[in-house]
């Protein structure tokens with residue numbers, strides 16, 4: 335088990351919002367998980383905790399056996415920098431840097447922190463960046479600035495930046511939420527390839543039934559709780575088999591291949 339959440343609750347005390355309520359979740363290496371549910375149900379809050387951006391108010395998160403509650407903020411930041419990659423709905427590329435410079439950033443930061451990439455030469459770094467850009471299919475755009483890219487290309491650059499340091503977990507918060515369906519499909523195919531070919535563990539929040547169809551596990555959240563989990567067990571192209579994520583009103587916990595998550599329903 336790579337990452338385990340036990341009884342994780344998150345309260346935003348300033349507005350007294352209980353965004354997560356006793357969530358239990360185990361994530362194995364190589365999982366591709368979609369987290370679905372209505373707006374405000376706690377998807378991003380959960381991803382922030384999984385991605386070590388935030389700590390729970392209650393409960394435990396164990397990352398590769400390490401209890402994150404026991405880490406200092408500095409320790410948490412270091413762990414996140416080395417072992418997690420993030421992709422967001424709005425890309426978050428730095429507009430004054432080229433694609434190549436954006437993608438190189440995580441390695442340069444690791445290097446300046448005297449982390450594992452400390453010994454990387456300028457030549458090695460450039461080679462690694464170009465290999466990663468090849469993998470996501472935008473090597474020809476290496477010298478472009480973000481404003482010169484299409485939305486789909488921007489998201490592929492963001493994915494390259496998120497995976498260049500070979501993170502154990504790739505966290506994607508609505509990675510296709512801001513793309514037209516064609517570009518969204520390219521991004522989803524890329525995530526699928528990273529998962530299937532490279533064994534990249536991926537946790538993705540999404541509102542789209544098509545996107546959740548790419549995942550091997552589909553988790554439905556409502557009002558801060560995980561209410562069901564199903565294996566989608568289907569390929570990317572057979573979207574007729576994709577179950578739309580249920581709304582708060584019509585969650586069907588009885589349906590044959592959707593199992594309620596113990597203790598959460």
Ligand SMILES: Nc1ncnc2c1ncn2[C@@H]1O[C@H](COP(=O)(O)OP(=O)(O)OP(=O)(O)O)[C@@H](O)[C@H]1O
Nearest residue numbers: 346348349351353372373374375376377378379380
């Ligand atoms: N910093 C914060 N302070 C107070 N409340 C917050 C904060 N961040 C999120 N919330 C609240 O927590 C709840 C869950 O928010 P979250 O962003 O996790 O939802 P979500 O499922 O990602 O929604 P969406 O699909 O719209 O992105 C919401 O009701 C939101 O208003």
Ligand SMILES: [Mg+2]
Nearest residue numbers: 377378507539
């Ligand atoms: Mg969100």
